[in-house]
Amino acid sequence: MKRDKKEGDEITNWEKGDKKATLLLKLSDRMVLAKQNYSEEKGMKKNSMILRQVLEVIDQHEFQKSVAECEADWHGRQYKSWDHLVTQMLAQITGVSGLRELCLLQQMQEGALYHLGTKVQKRSTISDAGFRIPYQVFEKTFYRCLEKCNRVTYRAEKGSVFKYPLKIWDSTEITLGVDLINWKRVAHAKGALKLHYEYDLERHLPCFLVMTEGKVHDVKVAKEHFTPQPDSIYIFDRGYKDYHWYYSFYKTHAYFVTRLQKEAVYQSVGQHQKLSEEQLKQGLLYDLRIKLRGFQRCKEELRLIGYIDPETRQEYEFLTNQWTVDAYTITQLYKARWTIEIFFKWIKQNLKIKSFLGTSRNAILSQIWCAMLYYLCLSYIKFQSRYPLSLFYLHKIIKATLFKRTSLWDLLRLKLHQLHLLESHDTRQLWLLPCDSP
Numbered sequence: 431m432k433r434d435k436k437e438g439d440e441i442t443n444w445e446k447g448d449k450k451a452t453l454l455l456k457l458s459d460r461m462v463l464a465k466q467n468y469s470e471e472k473g474m475k476k477n478s479m480i481l482r483q484v485l486e487v488i489d490q491h492e493f494q495k496s497v498a499e500c501e502a503d504w505h506g507r508q509y510k511s512w513d514h515l516v517t518q519m520l521a522q523i524t525g526v527s528g529l530r531e532l533c534l535l536q537q538m539q540e541g542a543l544y545h546l547g548t549k550v551q552k553r554s555t556i557s558d559a560g561f562r563i564p565y566q567v568f569e570k571t572f573y574r575c576l577e578k579c580n581r582v583t584y585r586a587e588k589g590s591v592f593k594y595p596l597k598i599w600d601s602t603e604i605t606l607g608v609d610l611i612n613w614k615r616v617a618h619a620k621g622a623l624k625l626h627y628e629y630d631l632e633r634h635l636p637c638f639l640v641m642t643e644g645k646v647h648d649v650k651v652a653k654e655h656f657t658p659q660p661d662s663i664y665i666f667d668r669g670y671k672d673y674h675w676y677y678s679f680y681k682t683h684a685y686f687v688t689r690l691q692k693e694a695v696y697q698s699v700g701q702h703q704k705l706s707e708e709q710l711k712q713g714l715l716y717d718l719r720i721k722l723r724g725f726q727r728c729k730e731e732l733r734l735i736g737y738i739d740p741e742t743r744q745e746y747e748f749l750t751n752q753w754t755v756d757a758y759t760i761t762q763l764y765k766a767r768w769t770i771e772i773f774f775k776w777i778k779q780n781l782k783i784k785s786f787l788g789t790s791r792n793a794i795l796s797q798i799w800c801a802m803l804y805y806l807c808l809s810y811i812k813f814q815s816r817y818p819l820s821l822f823y824l825h826k827i828i829k830a831t832l833f834k835r836t837s838l839w840d841l842l843r844l845k846l847h848q849l850h851l852l853e854s855h856d857t858r859q860l861w862l863l864p865c866d867s868p
Contacts, residue, residue, distance in 0.1 A: 487807040496570035513548040518800035560793030568799035583633040596631035599666040602774040658684035690747040695723040
């Protein structure tokens with residue numbers, strides 16, 4: 431009996447020690463699990479949906495400032511300005527054909543919309559918001575977001591030693607259907623909307639936008655809305671013909687580069703600079719000081735540069751009020767004006783600005799401003815991540831993985847052959863897949 435009692439005591443002592451060990455193990459396991467859960471939650475916050483990471487470029491606090499200034503939400507109860515912005519950005523990225531397809535997409539991604547602070551809406555609600563929410567909300571947000579992009583993309587081309595800010599003025603026309611939209615007409619034949627841009631050549635960003643009817647002339651918009659800044663060079667084509675307006679550049683201490691009209695009448699005052707043999711080999715013909723004659727004349731002397739393209743053998747005459755820059759550099763500055771034509775081609779091919787979700791003036795202007803906001807988001811992500819490829823591939827990646835929970839920076843590290851796979855496959859159906867469960 432005594433022996434059994436000692437064995438029982440040893441067993442109970444061992445069990446007590448085992449209980450202490452198991453308690454310590456449980457505490458340590460709980461600490462490890464807590465750390466794992468914390469890291470997973472932190473990773474979930476970091477790896478949110480791609481659409482949410484794109485929308486984070488737009489500061490929601492600044493957006494609410496624009497809403498308050500325009501008093502856009504005072505009569506909106508459930509569907510407010512932020513909901514409309516998310517809907518418009520969703521339409522821009524996916525390129526849906528109409529409201530019916532957009533509502534179908536929202537129904538497929540109801541859980542994803544919940545995490546974005548919005549929900550599924552009806553077609554009538556979205557259509558009414560296009561008429562009700564003023565487009566000035568998105569216009570003000572565009573310029574606020576532009577300031578944020580300018581801080582990131584400032585002097586993007588560091589290799590350039592050109593000290594003057596370079597801006598381009600040009601416009602593009604968007605055709606509208608007369609049967610549905612009769613508030614913009616040109617010669618009673620078609621509806622048209624004209625987008626007048628001021629494009630920053632260094633940052634590769636649109637820094638100013640004015641929308642008018644298609645029949646409004648470019649030079650009229652430039653005189654009313656565009657303000658030349660001191661020590662800046664503005665490049666525009668021959669459509670901005672107003673010799674008296676050229677004199678305003680002298681008053682503001684700004685410079686311009688354009689082409690001379692074929693029917694222009696001028697008087698040669700003298701030679702500005704004698705061309706060297708190297709400049710003659712580059713294609714320069716002459717560098718003169720002239721005075722424009724006629725009804726619309728410029729009071730000051732201007733600089734006329736003759737140039738022949740070595741490849742096409744076509745002659746050009748460039749007009750400017752910049753006297754210190756080399757003549758060949760002036761010709762290359764005008765050649766860089768083609769950058770804005772590439773910009774026009776890109777936005778028409780990749781953004782939803784040729785077909786619209788509404789027919790009212792406010793709905794169309796709101797959709798165009800949201801398209802420009804999406805372009806700023808793409809540019810900001812490209813510069814911030816130092817993405818080496820073009821905006822086309824960035825847009826393709828975002829469109830193909832819009833509702834996936836992963837890091838956008840990891841997606842941007844994909845190799846070139848992987849991006850070609852995204853381009854070759856039909857990515858229009860990828861965003862219909864349900865998002866990953868949180």
